[in-house]
Amino acid sequence: MSFASDVKNELARAMPDKQCCRLAELAGFLRAGGAFGRAKDGGCALTLSTENPAVARHYKKLLKECFGTNSNLFVGNHANFRKKGHLYELCIDESADAEHILRETRVIRAGDGRDIINEGICDELLKTRCCRRAYLRGAFLGAGALSDPEKGYHLEIVCDSEVMAGDLKRLFNGFADIRAKVTSRRGRFAVYIKNSGRIADILNILGAHGQLLKLENVRILKELKNRTNRINNCDNANLDKSLRAAEGQLGVIAWLRDGDALSSLPAKLRATALLRLANPEASLSELGEMSKPPISKSAVHHRLKRIEEIVAKRR
Ligand SMILES: [Zn+2]
Structure with a gap:
């Protein structure tokens, strides 16, 4: 198990207490890991995908709790054959359900006679701190990556649009001293943080307190090793x-x-x-x-x- 999947498993075990946070978390996940499809009745269908089975179960439950929606869970292989592991897909095939969810999570809004897709994050979902944390948790569970702290410090969320990446960056940076940055990569955009202390802060913000302890232990051991090396080098000199x-x-x-x-x-x-x-x-x-x-x-x-x-x- 990688550190990233340990963090995701921990986050997926917790159900947000408040309705506002449940909606915000779903919205974050949907923006990061969701895709539109075509429903059987010709309308809009919604598919949420993840490589993590615990995350898939968590959002199946959250969709039920928030909207009373029964989503179908499919397990398949990646369309990209180079990727290992399975892909878990939650499908909402009823177009009425899918549209209701997309509206409530502010992914789409009514425009002049037709629906418009919101490019960035809708502020209405982010009024309170609890909801801002929940939104980030959803986005991380949907498209987040995190390196093993033994090897290096890197946390990122990959987005399809620059506007979305910019909004996530602002959302991160609304918390003290996070200093997230955005980079473009093969037509996509990643919000990233590379500092170990800030990554620890983010695990705290997301609510992965167990894995935060693990990260802190690695940081302390590494610091101790560095100090010992410095002393040895000094002795050698x-x-x-x-x-x-x-x-x-x-x-x-x-x-x-x-x-x-x-x-x-x-x-x-x-x-x-x-x-x-x-x-x-x-x-x-x-x-x-x-x-x-x-x-x-x-x-x-x-x-x-x-x-x-x-x-x-x-x-
Ligand atoms: Zn809330």
Whole structure:
């Protein structure tokens, strides 16, 4: 099961309490996952499709609760053979029912002698915050996609029209700090969000509280891993630095040794020089511990500096 289908399954389990929200959620789903067809009586039929069986069951129930409509559920394969899995279709074949639903959800409105399809979202459905959340939930269940947080952060809803995508973007951005954007892709339009914190906010807005916890856990683990990596990289950088310093010291001491000049150093400096030569990869504190008697790291540092100064003068 993908993270997206876990989120959709969670959302599909909840029935909105209020009638206003039920209508708004249905409207959002219809705009995202609905299509017109031709009814048996020659009028308009309505088909709602989804790849998720729980979502199909949820909207069958919601159609019944809202409109008393009995929709027929069909399971089939995708028309696009490249797509895997099944397609679940809810069909409303009675044109009177279909038209009533389309009017109530404000997908169509009466114009001059004929019906007009509303291109964007009708504000009448979005008067209260509860309904705005319900509408987004419907749209996400109809055409939403969400990446697995282990792999990346991307949430989007794909729309056929730019007006609809713009309206969804505004609807998202009516909630604090969501900052949704719109992009066009092969003639369609996607409203998307790529920030993990904002995706968490959206799961909260949609009401997927269980999956929100899962997302937060992944975020915390990832953050911890990043921090550990940063610390390791920082340690590696320090290690590189001390190895470079050791190389410099070794060069200087080897120059003294090759010129038979080690014995010319004061006894303490000579002891440290010999220790350094014998232990090229030891850290300064390790050299300090090996010294007889043991000395501090800063004392080792001081002695090595002194040797470097002596050689710099002689060279
Ligand atoms: Zn409401």
